[in-house]
Amino acid sequence: MNALPDHDTFELGNFKLQSGRTLAKGKLAYKTYGTLNSRRDNAIVYPTFYSGKHTDNEPLIGDGLALDPQKYFIIVPNMFGNGVSSSPSNTPTPLNKAGFPNITLYDNIMAHHRLVTEKFGIERIELVCGFSMGAQQTFHWGALFPDMVARIMPWCGSAKTSRHNFVFLEGGRAALTADAAWKDGRYDAQPAKGLRAFARVYAGWGPSQAFYREEVYRKALGFETIEDYIVGAWEERFLEFDANDLMAMLWSWQNADISANPLYNGDFHKALGAIKARAIVMPSETDQYFPVADNAIEVGHMPNAELLPLPTIWGHLGGGPGRNPDDTAFINRALKQLLLVN
Amino acid sequence: MNALPDHDTFELGNFKLQSGRTLAKGKLAYKTYGTLNSRRDNAIVYPTFYSGKHTDNEPLIGDGLALDPQKYFIIVPNMFGNGVSSSPSNTPTPLNKAGFPNITLYDNIMAHHRLVTEKFGIERIELVCGFSMGAQQTFHWGALFPDMVARIMPWCGSAKTSRHNFVFLEGGRAALTADAAWKDGRYDAQPAKGLRAFARVYAGWGPSQAFYREEVYRKALGFETIEDYIVGAWEERFLEFDANDLMAMLWSWQNADISANPLYNGDFHKALGAIKARAIVMPSETDQYFPVADNAIEVGHMPNAELLPLPTIWGHLGGGPGRNPDDTAFINRALKQLLLVN
Structure with a gap:
């Protein structure tokens, strides 16, 4: 049923959500790269982005790269709604399709935490990092488990x-x-x-x-016209997705807030201030x-963060793992630099 | 049939369009403010913007303002497709609705030119100015009739x-x-x-x-929530429009190019270089x-232009005539300054 054979699944059981609803038989799909060492202190958590799967994170993982499986145990958890972890498209009735519950990034991080602690017995994470909604999850990790995360790099x-x-996002949803044919x-x-x-x-x-x-769509990506680019790079990408899955992740995105939980009760500055991790925060210019x-x-x-803008004209896309060599190299260098800090 | 009683109409007859099609019984609706002097040298042309009508231009017209009807003869031509000049919503069959021809801004300016010369006998225009698509029409005036226009201020x-x-725009159209119910x-x-x-x-x-x-939507405009703002300021505005009219103007916008005509044959730099008018070009920051x-x-x-950015956080909206006092005052001051130049 699932086209991706190369991942594991952590069974969450009846997973209680922030909304109060329960995700029955919740599934957190993930893939690991490298080996957890005996001290269990070489873990990196690298969540996925909107419309991304664990495979889309891979261009930044490899021998000699910052996220080096020879050195680190890298865990890539798939975001709920992405079609691999529990999603409207793969959950049994009655939680499938429009019956799928709203899931926050807080919920995602609680699931990650269970995976990391229950499955792997990890108490300290070297680095949490990610792109886009993966960056938002990274911020969440830093704020929700400040004593557990040594470093974060959200980009x-x-x-x-x-x-x-x-x-x-509201515009996209309305469209x-x-x-x-959406039929609610x-x-x-x-x-x-x-x-x-x-x-x-x-x-x-x-x-x-x-x-x-x-x-750039022509010179770097080979699309002759804008219309070719819109069709080839955008329509084709999103036509591969289930519409409810896209709308489920969109809801998570629209409601992302590291302080929207009992720890911080909406005090955003307090939540930011609680992030102890050494941080490089990297927006695209x-x-x-x-x-x-x-x-x-x-x-x-x-308290412990540096702003390091990514110098690119690729906009948000520049941060996409492997989207282009220069931006990917810049992100990799920053990850390396951050991992060197004690 | 038309709710606006306060404008005149220039009959274009069988108006030949750039596309080769003919707009039968073409109508250019316009309003004038002030009096044309005996030398016919005090005219200002101030075209409308996307989804705007001549009345929407009025906040920048008035005694003591730069566009002072005591001093100038101000002509506001309504853009084709805006529901006042010839538009899908007001043109007889078979040119109504989806049968309405594509109209370029070049076509708009040719119609303005006929109004200005045939109706009023004007040979020299003191200033052409406008906001958004009105700015695009302003650029067109400068490039298409370089010897006729003394000053331009597109913002x-x-x-x-x-x-x-x-x-x-393609995103909006797809939405x-x-x-x-659009039914082509x-x-x-x-x-x-x-x-x-x-x-x-x-x-x-x-x-x-x-x-x-x-x-700003709350503090300056009084909308309590973002949803209130989207519904109250955006949905309500566009629900007043005919969908074909919006799509007709959108086509004009998407295809705006001062060099897309026999004068310049697509040589954009040549067309810009041909604009003799003293110009202030004002983007919103x-x-x-x-x-x-x-x-x-x-x-x-x-050759004769100054870039003067509008310092505002209102984005594109900042340029809307009368949208907010500070931006409107800034635009008015620049218009005044430009009109003082000999």
Whole structure:
């Protein structure tokens, strides 16, 4: 049923969610790279991003790279809703499709924590890192388990989804659900027109103004025209997804907030201040929805953090693992630098 | 039939379009303010913006303002497709609805030129100015009739729609047309769900990140929540429009290019270089789709132009006439300054 044969699954059982609902037979799919050492102190947690699977994180994992499986035990947990971990598309009735519960990033991190502690007996994590919603999960790890995480490096993501980011996502959601075939999530066939509209909206946000101005889609990606690029890079990507899965992750994104939990009761500055981990926070200089300014404010409230913008015209996309050599190398160097700090 | 009683109409007859098609009984609706002097040398042309009508331009017209009807004869031509000049919603069969022809900004300016010369006998225009698509029409005036226009001030608009801007609009179009009620433009009732989706997409683009971060929608506009703002300021605005009219103007916008005509044959730099008018080009510092960078490039190819960014966190919206007192005052001062130059 699942096309990806190369991952493990941690059974969460009846997993209680922040909403009060229970995810029956919850499944956290993950993949590990490298070997946990005998002291169990070489673990790295590297969560996935929106529309990403564990395989999409792999370009930054490898011998000689910062995330080196020869040295570290790297755990990549799949985000709920991504079609590999519990998602609307793979959960039995009645929690499938539109019946799938809202899941927060807090819920995701609680599941990660169970995996890390119950399955692997890890008490201290060397590094949590991730791109985009993976960055948001990284911030969550730092705030929710401040004594457990030595270092964090979130790139192209924020500790709390900004209002503007929320509205950008709202536009995508409205586009997808304008398709009558969406049927409030109770469709039999995928709402293809809505998925295409979602992709087309996203195509304006993901790259930067300069990405289009400089014709990066043509020069670096080989798409002859903008229309080719929108169809080939955006529509085709999102048409591979289940619409309910996309909307489930979108909800998680819109509601991401490291302080939206009993530990901080909405006190965002307190939550940022509680992150003890040594941190490099890396926005893309040209990101349209996770702009530098939001991270700069966050870093200002973190006791042990450095702001290190990614110099790129690829916009948000620049942070995507392996998207382009220069940006990937920059991210890798920063990860290496951070891992050297004692 | 038309709710606005306060404008005149210039009959264009069988108006030949750039596409080769003919707009039968073409109508250019316009309003004038002030009196044309005997030398016919005190005219200002001030075209409308996307989703705007002549009345929406009025906050910058008034006694003591730069655009002073005591001194100038101000002509505000309504853009084709805006529901006042010839538009899908007001043109007889078979050119109504989806049968309406594509109209370029070049076509718009040719119609303005006929109005200005045939109706008023004006040979020299003191100033052409406008916001957004009005700015794009302003650039067109400068390039298409360089010997006729003394000054131009385009704000929050470009001489050519950038690729990124094109893609942003493509997202809005996909959202609107994902609604089955759109029926390829052959609807009887307006596609309300599609119009709402279009509005929701637009809500992410029109203001800036900082506009939302600083809660300007609440502090300055009185909307308690983001949802209130999206519904009250965006959905309600676009639900007043005919969907075909919006899509007709969107096509004009996507294809705006001062060099896409026999004068310049696509040589954009040549067209910019031909603009003799003394120019102030004013991008909003926080505009997401008409960014400063695009105007800076354009000004670099104009022989007589100054780049003067509008310092605002209102994003593109900051340029909207009367949207907020500070930005409107800044625009007014620049217009005054430009009109003083001999």
